[in-house]
Amino acid sequence: MVTRTVDLRSDTVTKPTEAMRAAMANAEVDDDVLGFDPTAARFESEMARIMGKEAALFVPSGTMGNLISVLVHCEVRGSEVILGDNCHIHIYENGGISTIGGVHAKTVKNNADGTMDISLIEAAIRHPEGELYYPTTRLICLENTHANCGGRCVSVEYTDRVGEIAKKHGLKLHIDGARIFNASAALGVPVHRLVQAADSVSVCMSKGLGAPVGSVIVGSKSFISKAKRLRKTLGGGMRQVGILCAAAFVALKDNVGRLEDDHRKAKMFADGLNQIKGLKVDTASVETNIIFFDILEGSNVKVENLCKFLEEHGILMLPVSASSVRIVLHHQISENDIQYALSCIQQAVLQFQAGNDGK
Known part of the structure; x- marks a missing residue:
């Protein structure tokens, strides 16, 4: 649950x-x-x-x-x-x-x-x-x-x-x-x-x-x-x-001053995604609070399956194409939330790359 x-x-x-x-x-x-x-x-x-x-x-x-x-x-x-x-x-x-x-x-x-x-x-x-x-x-x-x-x-x-x-x-x-x-x-x-x-x-x-x-x-x-x-x-x-x-x-x-922190967390998230084999983020393009990450060809990961897996773990993201997902940070997302999301994404990718439910 x-x-x-x-x-x-x-x-x-x-x-x-x-x-x-x-x-x-x-x-x-x-x-x-x-x-x-x-x-x-x-x-x-x-x-x-x-x-x-x-x-x-x-x-x-x-x-x-x-x-x-x-x-x-x-x-x-x-x-x-x-x-x-x-x-x-x-x-x-x-x-x-x-x-x-x-x-x-x-x-x-x-x-x-x-x-x-x-x-x-x-x-x-x-x-x-x-x-x-x-x-x-x-x-x-x-x-x-x-x-x-x-x-x-x-x-x-x-x-x-x-x-x-x-x-x-x-x-x-x-x-x-x-x-x-x-x-x-x-x-x-x-x-x-x-x-x-x-x-x-x-x-x-x-x-x-x-x-x-x-x-x-x-x-x-x-x-x-x-x-x-x-x-x-x-x-x-x-x-x-x-x-x-x-x-x-x-x-x-209260929140205008928090935007820089949202941007910092977005860069942290993008760096973490780039450490996961099979995913790619153009980190230079992450200027504010929005991240697009791509699923590389041959990774055996399907966008719809990844998002479904993550939703089952309480993480909600928006697929934007057959190979791309959007993430948006805001002031109610903590660094702990980011680490949790990254760990679940890593778990999903490893599972799909192993051939389990990735098709």
């Missing part, structure tokens, strides 16, 4: 801390749709200050935050957004920018580090005066950290350069900054500087920061005014939302 769970599926699985629960229970609240929830107002003001923007808006999820941001910048249906072919908005958000907003996605290949070639971004821009047949480019989107590229950090220099391209062509720049605080911690760059070139940013509070619910979008006062109307349209206007903002406040205060 499994008596222990080590949940490595994502940093979204964190549970609210006692401090968060206490803050939620004691939160001063009112009707936020009417604009009177004091805790929500204070939290939004603090997030705007931290991110170096004029205003902020709490939304239920990062997907809604990204959708609202794209739709504000692309008010005219048939507008086009340039974004990475492997980014979260394009892959995992149900095609909402097109199905709901009528916005066309122009994808550019993501490099291994999460960037897109500057020359390809500029070549993808389409202007209204040029052709009768094409949609008009109005927005560029970046993702930092880039989840599908292993939590890689996008540098401030690169972001500034994309911002320059956007301004040169009269476009807006949005950053899906679901894990932007991870990037800030890993790069040693203040978070407001990382997003200085952006017209809007979405920030997830319920990933590495560990709040139970919610994301924040930041930008100009005009942007947030339009975003608030869209939030209502999409059903994201909530009443006594200060209860959720109170938990996010605690996450901001």
Whole structure:
């Protein structure tokens, strides 16, 4: 019988801390749709200050935050957004920018580090005066950290350069900054500087920061005014939302400083995986809290069998392909959890390599 769970599926699985629960229970609240929830107002003001923007808006999820941001910048249906072919908005958000907003996605290949070639971004821009047949480019989107590229950090220099391209062509720049605080911690760059070139940013509070619910979008006062109307349209206007903002406040205060430790533990985990024959991690790519490890050909280990074995021992991971598994660290994973997980992975691999249940 499994008596222990080590949940490595994502940093979204964190549970609210006692401090968060206490803050939620004691939160001063009112009707936020009417604009009177004091805790929500204070939290939004603090997030705007931290991110170096004029205003902020709490939304239920990062997907809604990204959708609202794209739709504000692309008010005219048939507008086009340039974004990475492997980014979260394009892959995992149900095609909402097109199905709901009528916005066309122009994808550019993501490099291994999460960037897109500057020359390809500029070549993808389409202007209204040029052709009768094409949609008009109005927005560029970046993702930092880039989840599908292993939590890689996008540098401030690169972001500034994309911002320059956007301004040169009269476009807006949005950053899906679901894990932007991870990037800030890993790069040693203040978070407001990382997003200085952006017209809007979405920030997830319920990933590495560990709040139970919610994301924040930041930008100009005009942007947030339009975003608030869209939030209502999409059903994201909530009443006594200060209860959720109170938990996010605690996450901001208590957990930003823990991200570096999550990154350290991820590197420790990656090093341990590389010691197991038949597994491979590109340790240089482990910059934050996400690890992808590959199962080498000829190892007699199948992803589905490995994950099933580990689940039976209370260890939860996400297979991402027939030969690759994703691990995400967060503040509720201890070094002891890592050692336990590594020992179980080693046990599984040895068992499968010996020809037992590996097929």
